[in-house]
Amino acid sequence: MKPYSIRFFISAVMALGFASVACSQDALPINAAASVNGVIISNDAVEQGIQASLSQGQKDSPELRKAVLGKMIEISLLSQQAEKDGLANSDRANSQLALIRQNYLADLELSTYISKNPVTDVDVQAEYSREIASLGPQGMIIEYKVSDIAVATEADAQAALVRIKKGESFDKVAKSVSLAPNKVQGGAVGWVQAGQTLPQIASVLVTLTKGQVSPAPIQMPQGWYLIKLEDKKSSKPPTFEQAKAAIRNGLTQKKQFEFLSQLRQGANIVVR
Template identity: 80%
Template structure:
Protein backbone atom coordinates (compact mmCIF):
# COMPACT_ATOMS: atom_id res chain seq x y z
CA UNK A 1 0.00 0.00 0.00
CA UNK A 2 1.34 3.39 -0.91
CA UNK A 3 2.46 5.61 1.93
CA UNK A 4 0.07 8.39 0.91
CA UNK A 5 -3.10 6.29 0.75
CA UNK A 6 -4.03 6.63 4.41
CA UNK A 7 -3.13 10.26 5.12
CA UNK A 8 -5.67 10.43 7.89
CA UNK A 9 -3.37 8.33 10.06
CA UNK A 10 -1.30 11.41 10.91
CA UNK A 11 -4.33 12.85 12.70
CA UNK A 12 -5.23 9.54 14.33
CA UNK A 13 -1.75 9.29 15.74
CA UNK A 14 -2.23 12.49 17.70
CA UNK A 15 -5.24 11.12 19.52
CA UNK A 16 -3.93 7.61 20.05
CA UNK A 17 -0.26 6.79 19.85
CA UNK A 18 1.17 10.08 21.09
CA UNK A 19 -0.98 10.59 24.15
CA UNK A 20 -1.96 7.04 25.08
CA UNK A 21 -0.52 5.83 28.40
CA UNK A 22 2.55 3.63 28.32
CA UNK A 23 2.49 -0.04 29.29
CA UNK A 24 5.30 -2.52 29.69
CA UNK A 25 6.31 -4.49 26.63
CA UNK A 26 4.59 -7.85 26.28
CA UNK A 27 1.35 -6.85 28.03
CA UNK A 28 -1.62 -5.21 26.38
CA UNK A 29 -4.61 -3.68 28.18
CA UNK A 30 -8.20 -4.22 27.01
CA UNK A 31 -9.07 -2.55 23.68
CA UNK A 32 -5.41 -2.42 22.63
CA UNK A 33 -4.44 -3.46 19.11
CA UNK A 34 -0.69 -3.01 19.55
CA UNK A 35 2.01 -1.43 21.67
CA UNK A 36 4.94 0.48 20.21
CA UNK A 37 7.73 0.97 22.75
CA UNK A 38 5.03 0.82 25.40
CA UNK A 39 2.71 3.33 23.71
CA UNK A 40 -0.72 1.90 22.96
CA UNK A 41 -2.57 1.90 19.63
CA UNK A 42 -6.21 1.21 20.50
CA UNK A 43 -8.66 -0.98 18.61
CA UNK A 44 -10.90 2.09 18.37
CA UNK A 45 -8.17 3.94 16.49
CA UNK A 46 -7.72 1.04 14.09
CA UNK A 47 -11.48 0.91 13.47
CA UNK A 48 -11.50 4.63 12.81
CA UNK A 49 -8.77 4.09 10.25
CA UNK A 50 -10.75 1.27 8.65
CA UNK A 51 -13.81 3.51 8.35
CA UNK A 52 -11.74 6.23 6.72
CA UNK A 53 -10.29 3.74 4.23
CA UNK A 54 -13.74 2.39 3.39
CA UNK A 55 -14.99 5.94 2.83
CA UNK A 56 -12.20 6.31 0.25
CA UNK A 57 -13.56 3.35 -1.68
CA UNK A 58 -11.39 0.55 -0.34
CA UNK A 59 -12.87 -2.83 0.64
CA UNK A 60 -12.69 -4.27 4.13
CA UNK A 61 -10.37 -7.24 4.27
CA UNK A 62 -7.74 -8.79 6.54
CA UNK A 63 -5.08 -7.26 4.29
CA UNK A 64 -6.56 -3.77 4.71
CA UNK A 65 -6.76 -4.13 8.48
CA UNK A 66 -3.17 -5.32 8.60
CA UNK A 67 -2.11 -2.36 6.45
CA UNK A 68 -3.96 0.14 8.66
CA UNK A 69 -2.39 -1.22 11.82
CA UNK A 70 1.01 -1.34 10.14
CA UNK A 71 0.68 2.31 9.12
CA UNK A 72 -0.28 3.33 12.65
CA UNK A 73 2.76 1.48 13.99
CA UNK A 74 5.02 3.27 11.50
CA UNK A 75 3.56 6.64 12.46
CA UNK A 76 4.00 5.88 16.15
CA UNK A 77 7.65 4.97 15.56
CA UNK A 78 8.27 8.15 13.58
CA UNK A 79 6.47 10.39 16.06
CA UNK A 80 8.37 8.88 18.98
CA UNK A 81 11.65 9.44 17.16
CA UNK A 82 10.65 13.03 16.36
CA UNK A 83 9.97 13.55 20.06
CA UNK A 84 13.41 12.17 20.93
CA UNK A 85 14.97 14.52 18.38
CA UNK A 86 13.28 17.53 19.97
CA UNK A 87 11.00 18.19 16.99
CA UNK A 88 7.85 18.09 19.11
CA UNK A 89 8.75 21.41 20.72
CA UNK A 90 9.72 23.17 17.51
CA UNK A 91 7.80 26.22 16.29
CA UNK A 92 6.84 24.38 13.11
CA UNK A 93 5.40 21.42 15.04
CA UNK A 94 3.49 23.62 17.46
CA UNK A 95 2.00 25.61 14.59
CA UNK A 96 0.90 22.48 12.73
CA UNK A 97 -0.44 20.80 15.87
CA UNK A 98 -2.47 23.92 16.65
CA UNK A 99 -3.93 23.81 13.12
CA UNK A 100 -4.80 20.11 13.43
CA UNK A 101 -6.47 20.81 16.80
CA UNK A 102 -8.42 23.72 15.33
CA UNK A 103 -9.63 21.67 12.34
CA UNK A 104 -10.62 18.77 14.58
CA UNK A 105 -12.57 21.01 16.95
CA UNK A 106 -14.30 22.71 14.00
CA UNK A 107 -15.41 19.33 12.61
CA UNK A 108 -16.45 18.21 16.09
CA UNK A 109 -18.52 21.35 16.63
CA UNK A 110 -20.35 20.91 13.31
CA UNK A 111 -21.04 17.22 13.91
CA UNK A 112 -22.22 17.95 17.47
CA UNK A 113 -24.51 20.71 16.20
CA UNK A 114 -26.08 18.37 13.64
CA UNK A 115 -26.43 15.61 16.26
CA UNK A 116 -28.30 18.07 18.50
CA UNK A 117 -30.31 19.47 15.58
CA UNK A 118 -30.88 16.45 13.33
CA UNK A 119 -32.68 16.37 10.02
CA UNK A 120 -35.76 14.21 10.62
CA UNK A 121 -37.47 11.84 8.19
CA UNK A 122 -40.41 14.25 8.24
CA UNK A 123 -38.07 17.10 7.21
CA UNK A 124 -36.81 15.04 4.26
CA UNK A 125 -40.34 14.09 3.16
CA UNK A 126 -41.53 17.71 3.46
CA UNK A 127 -38.60 18.95 1.37
CA UNK A 128 -39.26 16.31 -1.29
CA UNK A 129 -42.92 17.33 -1.42
CA UNK A 130 -41.93 20.98 -1.67
CA UNK A 131 -39.51 20.30 -4.51
CA UNK A 132 -42.08 18.22 -6.43
CA UNK A 133 -44.68 20.96 -5.98
CA UNK A 134 -42.22 23.58 -7.21
CA UNK A 135 -41.85 21.77 -10.55
CA UNK A 136 -45.19 23.11 -11.70
CA UNK A 137 -47.68 21.53 -14.08
CA UNK A 138 -45.03 19.93 -16.32
CA UNK A 139 -43.46 18.15 -13.36
CA UNK A 140 -39.94 18.22 -14.81
CA UNK A 141 -36.67 18.89 -13.01
CA UNK A 142 -34.53 21.63 -14.50
CA UNK A 143 -30.80 21.14 -13.97
CA UNK A 144 -28.06 23.68 -14.62
CA UNK A 145 -24.43 22.99 -15.47
CA UNK A 146 -22.60 25.77 -13.65
CA UNK A 147 -19.10 27.20 -13.33
CA UNK A 148 -18.12 29.81 -10.76
CA UNK A 149 -15.36 32.19 -9.75
CA UNK A 150 -14.89 32.98 -6.07
CA UNK A 151 -12.87 35.99 -4.91
CA UNK A 152 -12.45 37.90 -1.67
CA UNK A 153 -13.70 41.38 -2.58
CA UNK A 154 -16.22 43.09 -4.83
CA UNK A 155 -13.36 44.91 -6.56
CA UNK A 156 -11.70 41.59 -7.42
CA UNK A 157 -15.01 40.29 -8.78
CA UNK A 158 -15.56 43.40 -10.88
CA UNK A 159 -12.02 43.10 -12.28
CA UNK A 160 -12.63 39.46 -13.21
CA UNK A 161 -15.96 40.34 -14.83
CA UNK A 162 -14.31 43.12 -16.84
CA UNK A 163 -11.77 40.62 -18.22
CA UNK A 164 -14.58 38.29 -19.28
CA UNK A 165 -16.48 41.13 -20.94
CA UNK A 166 -13.34 42.00 -22.88
CA UNK A 167 -13.27 38.52 -24.38
CA UNK A 168 -11.24 36.32 -22.00
CA UNK A 169 -12.83 32.95 -21.38
CA UNK A 170 -14.52 32.27 -18.04
CA UNK A 171 -12.33 29.18 -17.74
CA UNK A 172 -9.11 31.18 -18.11
CA UNK A 173 -10.15 33.89 -15.64
CA UNK A 174 -11.25 31.27 -13.10
CA UNK A 175 -7.88 29.52 -13.29
CA UNK A 176 -6.19 32.91 -12.88
CA UNK A 177 -8.05 34.50 -9.95
CA UNK A 178 -10.55 32.16 -8.30
CA UNK A 179 -9.91 31.19 -4.70
CA UNK A 180 -12.05 28.06 -4.88
CA UNK A 181 -10.53 24.55 -5.22
CA UNK A 182 -12.35 24.07 -8.54
CA UNK A 183 -10.23 26.80 -10.16
CA UNK A 184 -8.06 24.07 -11.69
CA UNK A 185 -11.14 22.87 -13.60
CA UNK A 186 -11.86 26.40 -14.81
CA UNK A 187 -14.39 26.92 -12.05
CA UNK A 188 -16.58 23.97 -13.08
CA UNK A 189 -19.15 23.07 -10.41
CA UNK A 190 -21.20 20.59 -12.44
CA UNK A 191 -24.92 19.89 -12.66
CA UNK A 192 -27.12 21.36 -9.92
CA UNK A 193 -30.73 22.27 -9.38
CA UNK A 194 -31.60 25.82 -8.41
CA UNK A 195 -32.96 24.57 -5.09
CA UNK A 196 -29.63 22.94 -4.26
CA UNK A 197 -27.84 26.28 -4.38
CA UNK A 198 -27.98 29.16 -1.93
CA UNK A 199 -30.75 31.71 -2.54
CA UNK A 200 -28.35 34.43 -3.72
CA UNK A 201 -27.01 32.09 -6.41
CA UNK A 202 -30.36 30.57 -7.34
CA UNK A 203 -31.96 33.98 -7.89
CA UNK A 204 -29.36 34.76 -10.58
CA UNK A 205 -28.97 31.26 -12.00
CA UNK A 206 -32.58 30.91 -13.14
CA UNK A 207 -32.32 34.15 -15.15
CA UNK A 208 -29.28 33.15 -17.21
CA UNK A 209 -29.26 31.81 -20.74
CA UNK A 210 -26.88 29.07 -21.85
CA UNK A 211 -23.34 30.48 -22.03
CA UNK A 212 -24.22 33.64 -20.10
CA UNK A 213 -22.26 34.97 -17.11
CA UNK A 214 -23.92 36.70 -14.16
CA UNK A 215 -24.15 40.40 -15.08
CA UNK A 216 -22.89 41.53 -11.66
CA UNK A 217 -20.91 39.98 -8.79
CA UNK A 218 -22.95 38.05 -6.23
CA UNK A 219 -22.19 38.76 -2.58
CA UNK A 220 -21.98 35.72 -0.31
CA UNK A 221 -20.95 35.42 3.37
CA UNK A 222 -17.58 33.96 2.35
CA UNK A 223 -16.81 36.31 -0.55
CA UNK A 224 -17.97 37.45 -3.99
CA UNK A 225 -18.96 35.16 -6.86
CA UNK A 226 -19.43 35.17 -10.60
CA UNK A 227 -21.38 32.29 -12.13
CA UNK A 228 -21.70 31.02 -15.67
CA UNK A 229 -24.48 28.81 -17.04
CA UNK A 230 -22.69 26.25 -19.21
CA UNK A 231 -25.74 24.15 -20.07
CA UNK A 232 -29.31 23.36 -19.06
CA UNK A 233 -31.50 20.24 -19.22
CA UNK A 234 -34.85 18.87 -18.03
CA UNK A 235 -35.66 15.41 -16.67
CA UNK A 236 -38.32 13.50 -14.77
CA UNK A 237 -38.02 13.72 -10.97
CA UNK A 238 -36.74 10.69 -9.03
CA UNK A 239 -38.92 8.79 -6.56
CA UNK A 240 -38.73 9.67 -2.88
CA UNK A 241 -36.63 6.57 -2.18
CA UNK A 242 -34.17 7.57 -4.89
CA UNK A 243 -33.99 11.17 -3.74
CA UNK A 244 -34.09 10.98 0.05
CA UNK A 245 -30.35 10.50 0.67
CA UNK A 246 -29.44 13.51 -1.46
CA UNK A 247 -32.20 15.61 0.11
CA UNK A 248 -31.00 14.72 3.61
CA UNK A 249 -27.43 15.70 2.73
CA UNK A 250 -28.65 18.99 1.28
CA UNK A 251 -30.67 19.78 4.41
CA UNK A 252 -27.68 18.98 6.62
CA UNK A 253 -25.48 21.30 4.57
CA UNK A 254 -28.14 24.00 4.80
CA UNK A 255 -28.25 23.68 8.59
CA UNK A 256 -24.46 23.89 8.74
CA UNK A 257 -24.41 26.97 6.53
CA UNK A 258 -27.08 28.70 8.62
CA UNK A 259 -25.16 27.88 11.81
CA UNK A 260 -21.92 29.26 10.36
CA UNK A 261 -23.75 32.41 9.21
CA UNK A 262 -25.08 32.84 12.73
CA UNK A 263 -21.56 32.52 14.17
CA UNK A 264 -20.23 35.04 11.65
CA UNK A 265 -22.87 37.58 12.56
CA UNK A 266 -21.93 37.38 16.23
CA UNK A 267 -18.16 37.51 15.67
CA UNK A 268 -15.66 40.36 15.37
CA UNK A 269 -13.86 39.42 12.12
CA UNK A 270 -11.08 41.64 10.79
CA UNK A 271 -9.55 40.80 7.38
CA UNK A 272 -6.36 42.43 6.12
Protein backbone atom coordinates in the same frame (compact mmCIF):
# COMPACT_ATOMS: atom_id res chain seq x y z
CA MET B 1 -3.35 0.32 -0.15
CA LYS B 2 -4.15 3.92 -1.03
CA PRO B 3 -2.42 6.81 0.80
CA TYR B 4 -4.23 8.11 3.84
CA SER B 5 -6.01 11.43 3.71
CA ILE B 6 -4.89 14.35 5.85
CA ARG B 7 -8.07 13.95 7.87
CA PHE B 8 -7.17 10.35 8.70
CA PHE B 9 -3.63 11.37 9.60
CA ILE B 10 -4.99 14.01 11.97
CA SER B 11 -7.39 11.51 13.52
CA ALA B 12 -4.66 8.94 13.86
CA VAL B 13 -2.25 11.33 15.53
CA MET B 14 -4.92 12.56 17.93
CA ALA B 15 -5.99 9.01 18.70
CA LEU B 16 -2.42 7.94 19.33
CA GLY B 17 -1.93 10.92 21.59
CA PHE B 18 -4.93 9.92 23.68
CA ALA B 19 -3.78 6.32 23.81
CA SER B 20 -0.10 6.86 24.69
CA VAL B 21 -0.06 4.75 27.84
CA ALA B 22 3.12 2.99 28.80
CA CYS B 23 2.91 -0.79 28.95
CA SER B 24 5.75 -2.43 30.81
CA GLN B 25 4.47 -5.99 30.46
CA ASP B 26 4.44 -8.18 27.37
CA ALA B 27 0.72 -8.81 27.82
CA LEU B 28 -1.40 -6.11 26.17
CA PRO B 29 -4.36 -4.42 27.89
CA ILE B 30 -7.82 -5.51 26.76
CA ASN B 31 -8.41 -2.53 24.43
CA ALA B 32 -4.90 -2.56 22.94
CA ALA B 33 -4.19 -3.51 19.34
CA ALA B 34 -0.42 -3.18 19.68
CA SER B 35 2.38 -1.77 21.78
CA VAL B 36 5.30 0.16 20.30
CA ASN B 37 8.17 0.56 22.77
CA GLY B 38 5.61 0.43 25.52
CA VAL B 39 3.23 2.95 23.91
CA ILE B 40 -0.23 1.51 23.38
CA ILE B 41 -2.16 1.76 20.10
CA SER B 42 -5.77 1.20 21.08
CA ASN B 43 -8.35 -0.79 19.16
CA ASP B 44 -10.45 2.38 19.06
CA ALA B 45 -7.66 4.24 17.28
CA VAL B 46 -7.28 1.46 14.73
CA GLU B 47 -11.03 1.43 14.15
CA GLN B 48 -10.90 5.17 13.38
CA GLY B 49 -8.26 4.47 10.75
CA ILE B 50 -10.33 1.67 9.26
CA GLN B 51 -13.44 3.85 9.06
CA ALA B 52 -11.41 6.61 7.38
CA SER B 53 -10.19 4.12 4.79
CA LEU B 54 -13.72 2.83 4.17
CA SER B 55 -14.91 6.41 3.65
CA GLN B 56 -12.31 6.69 0.87
CA GLY B 57 -13.89 3.76 -0.96
CA GLN B 58 -11.71 0.91 0.26
CA LYS B 59 -13.29 -2.40 1.23
CA ASP B 60 -13.06 -3.88 4.69
CA SER B 61 -10.80 -6.91 4.75
CA PRO B 62 -8.18 -8.54 6.94
CA GLU B 63 -5.52 -7.06 4.65
CA LEU B 64 -6.89 -3.54 5.11
CA ARG B 65 -7.01 -3.92 8.89
CA LYS B 66 -3.44 -5.22 8.92
CA ALA B 67 -2.31 -2.32 6.74
CA VAL B 68 -4.04 0.27 8.95
CA LEU B 69 -2.42 -1.14 12.07
CA GLY B 70 0.92 -1.22 10.25
CA LYS B 71 0.55 2.45 9.33
CA MET B 72 -0.25 3.38 12.91
CA ILE B 73 2.79 1.48 14.15
CA GLU B 74 4.89 3.47 11.67
CA ILE B 75 3.35 6.73 12.91
CA SER B 76 4.12 5.75 16.50
CA LEU B 77 7.72 4.87 15.63
CA LEU B 78 8.25 8.14 13.77
CA SER B 79 6.65 10.25 16.49
CA GLN B 80 8.76 8.59 19.16
CA GLN B 81 11.91 9.20 17.11
CA ALA B 82 10.87 12.83 16.66
CA GLU B 83 10.68 13.12 20.45
CA LYS B 84 14.19 11.67 20.77
CA ASP B 85 15.49 14.06 18.10
CA GLY B 86 14.13 17.06 19.97
CA LEU B 87 11.59 17.95 17.29
CA ALA B 88 8.54 17.81 19.51
CA ASN B 89 9.10 21.23 21.06
CA SER B 90 10.20 23.05 17.92
CA ASP B 91 8.22 26.07 16.75
CA ARG B 92 7.24 24.19 13.60
CA ALA B 93 5.95 21.20 15.56
CA ASN B 94 4.04 23.33 18.04
CA SER B 95 2.31 25.34 15.31
CA GLN B 96 1.37 22.22 13.33
CA LEU B 97 0.17 20.36 16.41
CA ALA B 98 -1.93 23.38 17.37
CA LEU B 99 -3.45 23.37 13.88
CA ILE B 100 -4.13 19.63 14.07
CA ARG B 101 -5.84 20.11 17.44
CA GLN B 102 -7.86 23.04 16.12
CA ASN B 103 -9.02 21.11 13.04
CA TYR B 104 -9.89 18.09 15.12
CA LEU B 105 -11.92 20.14 17.60
CA ALA B 106 -13.68 22.00 14.77
CA ASP B 107 -14.70 18.71 13.17
CA LEU B 108 -15.76 17.34 16.55
CA GLU B 109 -17.86 20.44 17.28
CA LEU B 110 -19.68 20.19 13.94
CA SER B 111 -20.38 16.49 14.33
CA THR B 112 -21.56 17.02 17.92
CA TYR B 113 -23.85 19.87 16.83
CA ILE B 114 -25.40 17.71 14.10
CA SER B 115 -25.84 14.78 16.49
CA LYS B 116 -27.78 17.12 18.82
CA ASN B 117 -29.67 18.76 15.93
CA PRO B 118 -30.10 15.93 13.42
CA VAL B 119 -31.85 16.09 10.09
CA THR B 120 -34.96 13.98 10.66
CA ASP B 121 -36.82 11.75 8.23
CA VAL B 122 -39.66 14.27 8.40
CA ASP B 123 -37.26 17.04 7.33
CA VAL B 124 -36.06 14.99 4.37
CA GLN B 125 -39.59 14.11 3.24
CA ALA B 126 -40.68 17.74 3.54
CA GLU B 127 -37.74 18.96 1.47
CA TYR B 128 -38.40 16.33 -1.20
CA SER B 129 -42.06 17.37 -1.38
CA ARG B 130 -41.05 21.03 -1.65
CA GLU B 131 -38.62 20.31 -4.48
CA ILE B 132 -41.18 18.24 -6.37
CA ALA B 133 -43.78 21.00 -5.97
CA SER B 134 -41.30 23.56 -7.33
CA LEU B 135 -41.10 21.65 -10.63
CA GLY B 136 -44.52 22.92 -11.64
CA PRO B 137 -47.56 21.10 -13.06
CA GLN B 138 -45.53 18.98 -15.49
CA GLY B 139 -43.36 17.66 -12.69
CA MET B 140 -40.21 17.53 -14.82
CA ILE B 141 -36.66 18.65 -14.05
CA ILE B 142 -35.47 21.17 -16.62
CA GLU B 143 -31.69 21.38 -17.09
CA TYR B 144 -29.78 23.92 -19.12
CA LYS B 145 -26.35 23.47 -20.69
CA VAL B 146 -24.77 26.89 -20.27
CA SER B 147 -21.66 28.82 -21.28
CA ASP B 148 -20.80 32.25 -19.93
CA ILE B 149 -18.46 35.20 -20.35
CA ALA B 150 -17.52 37.25 -17.29
CA VAL B 151 -15.99 40.71 -17.62
CA ALA B 152 -15.38 43.66 -15.30
CA THR B 153 -17.54 46.38 -16.87
CA GLU B 154 -20.73 46.81 -18.82
CA ALA B 155 -18.72 48.37 -21.68
CA ASP B 156 -16.55 45.24 -21.89
CA ALA B 157 -19.67 43.06 -21.97
CA GLN B 158 -21.27 45.18 -24.68
CA ALA B 159 -18.08 44.98 -26.77
CA ALA B 160 -18.05 41.19 -26.42
CA LEU B 161 -21.72 41.01 -27.38
CA VAL B 162 -21.08 43.09 -30.52
CA ARG B 163 -18.35 40.65 -31.58
CA ILE B 164 -20.74 37.70 -31.13
CA LYS B 165 -23.51 39.45 -33.08
CA LYS B 166 -21.03 40.05 -35.93
CA GLY B 167 -20.43 36.32 -36.21
CA GLU B 168 -17.59 35.41 -33.87
CA SER B 169 -18.26 32.27 -31.88
CA PHE B 170 -19.16 32.56 -28.22
CA ASP B 171 -16.35 30.09 -27.51
CA LYS B 172 -13.74 32.27 -29.22
CA VAL B 173 -14.87 35.48 -27.53
CA ALA B 174 -14.92 33.78 -24.13
CA LYS B 175 -11.35 32.56 -24.56
CA SER B 176 -10.37 36.08 -25.63
CA VAL B 177 -11.96 38.31 -22.98
CA SER B 178 -13.57 36.34 -20.15
CA LEU B 179 -12.08 36.75 -16.68
CA ALA B 180 -13.53 33.50 -15.35
CA PRO B 181 -11.40 30.33 -14.96
CA ASN B 182 -13.65 28.48 -17.44
CA LYS B 183 -12.45 30.76 -20.27
CA VAL B 184 -10.04 27.99 -21.30
CA GLN B 185 -13.09 25.81 -22.00
CA GLY B 186 -14.69 28.56 -24.04
CA GLY B 187 -16.84 29.60 -21.10
CA ALA B 188 -18.45 26.19 -20.69
CA VAL B 189 -20.30 25.83 -17.40
CA GLY B 190 -22.11 22.55 -17.99
CA TRP B 191 -25.60 21.41 -17.06
CA VAL B 192 -27.42 23.39 -14.37
CA GLN B 193 -30.96 23.89 -13.14
CA ALA B 194 -32.33 27.42 -13.00
CA GLY B 195 -32.66 27.16 -9.23
CA GLN B 196 -28.94 26.44 -8.93
CA THR B 197 -28.04 29.82 -10.40
CA LEU B 198 -28.42 33.34 -9.02
CA PRO B 199 -31.78 35.03 -9.76
CA GLN B 200 -30.20 37.51 -12.20
CA ILE B 201 -28.98 34.61 -14.35
CA ALA B 202 -32.01 32.38 -13.86
CA SER B 203 -34.48 35.04 -14.98
CA VAL B 204 -32.67 35.35 -18.33
CA LEU B 205 -31.77 31.68 -18.74
CA VAL B 206 -35.37 30.45 -18.75
CA THR B 207 -36.24 32.82 -21.61
CA LEU B 208 -33.50 31.67 -24.01
CA THR B 209 -33.88 29.18 -26.83
CA LYS B 210 -31.20 26.67 -27.76
CA GLY B 211 -28.15 28.45 -29.22
CA GLN B 212 -29.29 31.92 -28.12
CA VAL B 213 -27.08 34.39 -26.26
CA SER B 214 -28.48 36.74 -23.63
CA PRO B 215 -29.63 39.86 -25.51
CA ALA B 216 -28.02 42.22 -23.01
CA PRO B 217 -25.24 42.05 -20.40
CA ILE B 218 -26.33 40.79 -16.99
CA GLN B 219 -25.08 42.70 -13.96
CA MET B 220 -23.81 40.54 -11.13
CA PRO B 221 -22.09 41.42 -7.83
CA GLN B 222 -18.72 40.33 -9.25
CA GLY B 223 -19.03 41.85 -12.72
CA TRP B 224 -21.03 41.66 -15.96
CA TYR B 225 -22.02 38.43 -17.70
CA LEU B 226 -23.16 37.13 -21.04
CA ILE B 227 -24.69 33.66 -21.12
CA LYS B 228 -25.43 31.26 -23.94
CA LEU B 229 -27.91 28.39 -23.82
CA GLU B 230 -26.10 25.52 -25.51
CA ASP B 231 -28.81 22.92 -24.95
CA LYS B 232 -31.82 22.09 -22.85
CA LYS B 233 -33.33 18.85 -21.58
CA SER B 234 -36.03 17.62 -19.26
CA SER B 235 -36.15 14.48 -17.15
CA LYS B 236 -38.28 12.83 -14.53
CA PRO B 237 -37.29 13.63 -10.95
CA PRO B 238 -35.75 10.86 -8.87
CA THR B 239 -37.95 8.91 -6.50
CA PHE B 240 -37.81 9.71 -2.80
CA GLU B 241 -35.71 6.61 -2.18
CA GLN B 242 -33.24 7.69 -4.86
CA ALA B 243 -33.05 11.27 -3.62
CA LYS B 244 -33.20 10.99 0.15
CA ALA B 245 -29.45 10.49 0.76
CA ALA B 246 -28.53 13.57 -1.28
CA ILE B 247 -31.31 15.61 0.35
CA ARG B 248 -30.18 14.58 3.84
CA ASN B 249 -26.61 15.56 2.99
CA GLY B 250 -27.74 18.92 1.63
CA LEU B 251 -29.87 19.67 4.69
CA THR B 252 -26.99 18.68 6.96
CA GLN B 253 -24.65 21.05 5.15
CA LYS B 254 -27.28 23.78 5.45
CA LYS B 255 -27.50 23.22 9.23
CA GLN B 256 -23.72 23.40 9.50
CA PHE B 257 -23.65 26.63 7.49
CA GLU B 258 -26.35 28.20 9.66
CA PHE B 259 -24.48 27.17 12.81
CA LEU B 260 -21.26 28.73 11.52
CA SER B 261 -23.15 31.88 10.57
CA GLN B 262 -24.43 32.15 14.15
CA LEU B 263 -20.89 31.79 15.48
CA ARG B 264 -19.65 34.47 13.10
CA GLN B 265 -22.37 36.89 14.16
CA GLY B 266 -21.42 36.50 17.82
CA ALA B 267 -17.67 36.72 17.26
CA ASN B 268 -15.23 39.59 17.20
CA ILE B 269 -13.33 38.91 13.96
CA VAL B 270 -10.55 41.27 12.85
CA VAL B 271 -8.91 40.68 9.46
CA ARG B 272 -5.86 42.60 8.31
